[in-house]
Structure formats: structure tokens, C-alpha cells
Amino acid sequence: MLAKLVYKKRPRPLLFYPKVLTFHKMTPEFSFSSTNYSPRRFDRLLAFFSERSIKLTPLEKTVTEKGERALAVTFDDGYGHLAHYLPPLMERFDFRPTIFVITGFIGRANSWDYTYFIRPTPHLDRKQIRVLADNGVTFGSHGHRHRDMTACSPAVLKAELVDSKKALEDIIGREVTALSYPFGRFNRRVLEEARTAGYRLAFTMDFPETADENMSLGRIPVYGFDSRLAVFQKIFRGPLYEMEKLKSTFTHRLAAGTIILNKIRSRRKLAETDKSL
Numbered sequence: 001m002l003a004k005l006v007y008k009k010r011p012r013p014l015l016f017y018p019k020v021l022t023f024h025k026m027t028p029e030f031s032f033s034s035t036n037y038s039p040r041r042f043d044r045l046l047a048f049f050s051e052r053s054i055k056l057t058p059l060e061k062t063v064t065e066k067g068e069r070a071l072a073v074t075f076d077d078g079y080g081h082l083a084h085y086l087p088p089l090m091e092r093f094d095f096r097p098t099i100f101v102i103t104g105f106i107g108r109a110n111s112w113d114y115t116y117f118i119r120p121t122p123h124l125d126r127k128q129i130r131v132l133a134d135n136g137v138t139f140g141s142h143g144h145r146h147r148d149m150t151a152c153s154p155a156v157l158k159a160e161l162v163d164s165k166k167a168l169e170d171i172i173g174r175e176v177t178a179l180s181y182p183f184g185r186f187n188r189r190v191l192e193e194a195r196t197a198g199y200r201l202a203f204t205m206d207f208p209e210t211a212d213e214n215m216s217l218g219r220i221p222v223y224g225f226d227s228r229l230a231v232f233q234k235i236f237r238g239p240l241y242e243m244e245k246l247k248s249t250f251t252h253r254l255a256a257g258t259i260i261l262n263k264i265r266s267r268r269k270l271a272e273t274d275k276s277l
């Protein structure tokens, strides 16, 4: 009896959830931001996956098939440096990532983000988006102005969802059906409005679970300080999973700095920004 209790096999974790990685910036330059993952390290991470027979699959296929060793790569915010660093990596590892773009900041610097005050970073412009789309990158919306959608009035929320979808569709000439909630923040109202706007898949910043629905799909964040082993633990739920999850969750909470910053900006300044967008 005792032996049975001691040796009772731990239930195998259910790994059949869509495995979608989230990156943000990808530049070789030194960055104060935890969200920068250099192209060199990205290259080594993809080689690490390839050596372990982990396949990189397009986003929609990854969500539908929930394969145990299939992985999708996504980038939030649509930074301009992706136009330079992504294509050679796509060619080398034969994969099709998804980039979630903030349509109100296409071709502009990231003044919506608190790291802007340390070092401004440009976003992809229209031409770069078109070229990447023609090379196999899928594009999704990350809202029009990177607002916390749960705090938007019904009219602003609708505009964030509808305008960003249309703006992107006008650039790439195909339907946009994926959404990444800014700051990963959503509630039932945001989710329903996103569905009404025509999105079929929407992503959060929570870790994925098997029971996730298509309009609130979790993802696995990758930060600059993550080793390849840490990323592996987060995806496949190894013994260090809980610790790695805690580290990621804490880092994500720091993004709240941007929400607070936007709140303390004067009404006049916000009005000026709105007018220029």
C-alpha cells in the first residue's frame, strides 16, 4: 500500500494545448527592455528546437491541430527591426511567424511605451509590412493605439478593433482574423466585441491551458533573460515550469508601467497625440 502511494505515478501533464511563443523586440543592440531577444539568440533557439524535432508551424494550424511538438512564433507590437532580421531566419528555419501590429503607430516610434523615453524604437512601416506579408509573414491586429481594451468605452473599443483590422487589410490585401490583446488584457465584453468585429482567434499573455477558447488563447512569453532551457521548460512543463512561469508573470506585470504612464499623461497631451494619429 505504502509502496503504491510512494511510487504512484504522477499524472502526465496534458501537453495538447496550442504552443504559441510570444516575442517582442529582436535587435542585436543592447536594450534595457526585458522584451528584447537578440537575432543571434533567436537563431540558436530555433536550432535547439530543430535538433529536438520540434516543428515550427503557422499560427492557425498550431491552434487547430494542437500537436504536441508543434510550435508557432508570434511577435507583438510590430517593431521595424523585424523587417531586417526576420527574413534570413525564416529562410534558414523555414517557418512563418505572425506579427501583431499596432496600426496607429505604423511607421512611427513607440511613444505608447515607457521604454520610448529611454530609447525610441520605430515600428514597421507600410512598405515593410507589405514585403514581409509577401514573404509569408501572417499579420494580426494589436489594436490601433495599444490601449488597455478593458478600460475603453464601447465606441472606442469598437474603433480599436474594427479600424485596426481594416487598416491592416488595406495594406496587405488579405483578411485579418487574429488579434493580440494589448497588455494581454481582456474581459467578456472585449472578447464578444472582438468576435463581432470578425476576429476568429485572439491571444492573451496568460500561459496556455487545454481548455482555452479561440478568443482567449494563452501564449508562452519569451524574455531577454530566458535561457533555451527556460524556454523549453515553459513550453513542455518540465520540473522548473512553475518557477519559470512565476518569473514571466512578474515581468509581464512590469508592463503595467505603461498603463500607469498613460494614465498620468495630461489630457491635453493625449488629445494632441490622438489628433496626430
Ligand SMILES: [Zn+2]
Pocket (backbone or CB within 6 Å): 076, 077, 142, 146, 182, 183
Ligand atoms: Zn504590446
